[in-house]
Amino acid sequence: MHKTPCSSVTTQRRHRTEPFNVDDVLKLLLAPKNFSSSHYQVLPESLIFGLIHEAKSVFEKQPMVLDLSTDLQICGDIHGQYQDLLHLFRRFGFPDTHNYLFLGDYVDRGTQSIPTICLLFAYKVKFPENFFLIRGNHECPSMNAIFGFLAECCQFYSKDLWEAFNDCFDYLPIAAVIEEKILCVHGGISATTNSLETIRDIARPCTENSSQLVRDILWNDPSPNLPTETGLQNVTNISGDVEKYLMDVPQPDFTQNFHRGSSFYFSEHALAKFLSSNDLELLVRGHQTVMRGYSVTSGRKCVTVFSAPNYCGNTLNKGGVMFINAEMHCSFKTFHHMAYSRDTKTRTAALEARQHMDINDQDDTSFQTPNTVPTPPPTR
Numbered sequence: 501m502h503k504t505p506c507s508s509v510t511t512q513r514r515h516r517t518e519p520f521n522v523d524d525v526l527k528l529l530l531a532p533k534n535f536s537s538s539h540y541q542v543l544p545e546s547l548i549f550g551l552i553h554e555a556k557s558v559f560e561k562q563p564m565v566l567d568l569s570t571d572l573q574i575c576g577d578i579h580g581q582y583q584d585l586l587h588l589f590r591r592f593g594f595p596d597t598h599n600y601l602f603l604g605d606y607v608d609r610g611t612q613s614i615p616t617i618c619l620l621f622a623y624k625v626k627f628p629e630n631f632f633l634i635r636g637n638h639e640c641p642s643m644n645a646i647f648g649f650l651a652e653c654c655q656f657y658s659k660d661l662w663e664a665f666n667d668c669f670d671y672l673p674i675a676a677v678i679e680e681k682i683l684c685v686h687g688g689i690s691a692t693t694n695s696l697e698t699i700r701d702i703a704r705p706c707t708e709n710s711s712q713l714v715r716d717i718l719w720n721d722p723s724p725n726l727p728t729e730t731g732l733q734n735v736t737n738i739s740g741d742v743e744k745y746l747m748d749v750p751q752p753d754f755t756q757n758f759h760r761g762s763s764f765y766f767s768e769h770a771l772a773k774f775l776s777s778n779d780l781e782l783l784v785r786g787h788q789t790v791m792r793g794y795s796v797t798s799g800r801k802c803v804t805v806f807s808a809p810n811y812c813g814n815t816l817n818k819g820g821v822m823f824i825n826a827e828m829h830c831s832f833k834t835f836h837h838m839a840y841s842r843d844t845k846t847r848t849a850a851l852e853a854r855q856h857m858d859i860n861d862q863d864d865t866s867f868q869t870p871n872t873v874p875t876p877p878p879t880r
């Protein structure tokens with residue numbers, strides 16, 4: 501996206517007091533064609549400021565760690581892919597009738613971060629007890645100043661708006677626990693604590709630099725199958741039996757993630773320890789692109805959900821959504837990129853490339869979380 505200089509001429513506009521009605525926002529965002537291109541001006545900046553204000557007051561009233569009940573649909577990273585978010589709702593149900601939890605990373609990378617975050621905030625305001633958003637590492641100014649959101653705010657509105665969004669992000673919850681059994685975060689667990697209570701105690705406003713615990717929750721990843729790429733080469737040279745070697749070599753609980761730079765991998769053992777210490781059974785998180793939209797790893801103790809299909813326009817991954825029904829049965833559904841492009845050549849190429857991928861719409865799977873007691877669905 502072309503970056504234009506920021507202006508701060510909106511100070512007067514932001515203080516204009518108009519009665520806020522969230523339906524005005526939804527009407528504009530969901531109107532066909534309003535956001536089919538980069539035509540942002542249909543959403544007045546004053547209305548967005550009002551929306552941020554309302555969303556912040558809802559977040560403030562709810563705890564830092566949400567306690568949720570089933571049934572629920574869980575979505576991973578969206579990253580400004582507004583058309584794909586609309587497609588997701590059309591395919592799996594709009595929040596008017598379905599309960600949702602989103603795992604963070606709403607902005608950056610994609611070209612439509614503003615309508616994306618506005619639609620999610622609007623649903624949060626409209627259905628505060630049925631629609632939930634937790635924070636991702638891109639809901640932090642050090643990231644979204646660089647990866648697209650600031651530029652988009654400045655191109656279509658102002659730097660003031662970007663600052664107001666980031667002020668609000670400091671009030672987003674950092675985790676959710678479903679039926680006291682399934683922990684949901686954006687990244688992962690932290691070496692700094694083995695207690696869920698410590699996470700519940702994180703204070704607001706919570707900046708990304710509040711603590712190592714906050715950074716870990718937003719950033720960490722489960723250990724990959726192989727410790728490092730170098731390790732892979734070494735192992736292959738030594739024995740040629742990678743799988744066996746890894747089973748024989750215990751991994752440390754937390755290792756530095758040199759791929760991302762400043763975060764950590766947590767081992768299967770570390771995760772199992774955290775879950776059992778807190779009487780939990782499963783971690784559900786986003787943060788990593790997975791080609792089929794979701795992955796189940798770490799001995800079925802870790803689920804990664806990623807809901808930005810064809811991430812960054814060239815990854816050809818599917819998007820995934822996780823479903824947890826009233827009996828705590830977990831299942832997954834996947835969806836393709838909207839292939840939204842005015843350029844027929846680009847669209848055709850994307851569709852053709854997709855046909856050669858080793859995945860299809862029939863690979864949805866499901867499992868039952870063990871030892872869970874079925875609970876009745878919540879009243880809406």
Ligand SMILES: [Mn+2]
Pocket residue numbers: 577605636637638686786787788
């Ligand atoms: Mn992330």
